[in-house]
Amino acid sequence: AQSVTQLDSHVSVSEGTPVLLRCNYSSSYSPSLFWYVQHPNKGLQLLLKYTSAATLVKGINGFEAEFKKSETSFHLTKPSAHMSDAAEYFCVVSGNYNQGGKLIFGQGTELSVKP
Amino acid sequence: DTGVSQDPRHKITKRGQNVTFRCDPISEHNRLYWYRQTLGQGPEFLTYFQNEAQLEKSRLLSDRFSAERPKGSFSTLEIQRTEQGDSAMYLCASSPEGQFSTDTQYFGPGTRLTVL
Numbered sequence: 166a167q168s169v170t171q172l173d174s175h176v177s178v179s180e181g182t183p184v185l186l187r188c189n190y191s192s193s194y195s196p197s198l199f200w201y202v203q204h205p206n207k208g209l210q211l212l213l214k215y216t217s218a219a220t221l222v223k224g225i226n227g228f229e230a231e232f233k234k235s236e237t238s239f240h241l242t243k244p245s246a247h248m249s250d251a252a253e254y255f256c257v258v259s260g261n262y263n264q265g266g267k268l269i270f271g272q273g274t275e276l277s278v279k280p
Numbered sequence: 281d282t283g284v285s286q287d288p289r290h291k292i293t294k295r296g297q298n299v300t301f302r303c304d305p306i307s308e309h310n311r312l313y314w315y316r317q318t319l320g321q322g323p324e325f326l327t328y329f330q331n332e333a334q335l336e337k338s339r340l341l342s343d344r345f346s347a348e349r350p351k352g353s354f355s356t357l358e359i360q361r362t363e364q365g366d367s368a369m370y371l372c373a374s375s376p377e378g379q380f381s382t383d384t385q386y387f388g389p390g391t392r393l394t395v396l
Contacts (some may be wrong), residue, residue, distance in 0.1 A: 201387075208284070209323070209371070209387040255322050259383075266375070266383055267313065267336065270322030 167192045167258045171271035179279045184228075184243040186274045188256030191237065197259040198239045199268070200230055204252045212254075215239065226250070251278045282306060284388035286372050292394045293362055300358045301391045305374030312355050313385060314347060315371040316340065323371055329355060362395045369393075 172187040190196060200212040213224025220232040230241045239256060256271040285304045293299050305312050310331050315323035327337045331352035349355040359366055369392050373385040
């Protein structure tokens with residue numbers, strides 16, 4: 166079965182400093198992995214996705230993530246945090262073909278950005 | 281706006297009442313998903329449709345829950361005899377036809393249900 170574990174429930178950074186949100190996954194096959202962001206009172210928005218192509222994936226708003234099979238990790242990074250990055254971030258793994266592509270979400274990491 | 285829309289955005293009901301939510305997917309997306317998100321948790325899969333066919337239901341979807349997607353367009357999620365434990369955000373997502381595992385799912389804003 167597929168699962169994801171987000172290692173931090175809350176991360177706080179200062180504006181202009183790097184962001185690191187950690188995610189480990191478990192999958193019995195080669196997974197597709199995603200990061201979604203959820204701003205208060207707004208819908209989930211896709212930041213980036215990994216689908217077995219390049220292991221370093223670039224997304225929107227300067228975010229990127231690196232797929233490391235040996236470490237079963239898919240950490241999300243950004244070189245310089247902006248106040249508008251404050252939100253809830255979800256690491257997600259996709260179910261396999263027989264599971265209709267349903268998404269399996271981590272518990273979420275709340276990112277706070279201090280001025 | 282051509283995104284996924286959900287109606288209503290908020291619903292407050294009394295325990296024991298029935299409620300129905302609607303989801304309009306992105307036009308021509310033939311896959312539609314329902315998820316439930318409780319406070320402080322990530323969304324959990326409930327069910328999904330390929331066109332009008334409901335192909336999978338989570339064990340979270342008790343007999344009080346029913347979902348439909350007539351004609352493969354909009355979808356409704358009904359909860360009968362609501363309980364306080366049903367209070368959550370109900371999210372709808374749609375995706376185009378393609379390889380399941382790589383498809384991007386586009387989410388609506390959600391319907392927040394509060395059961396008193």
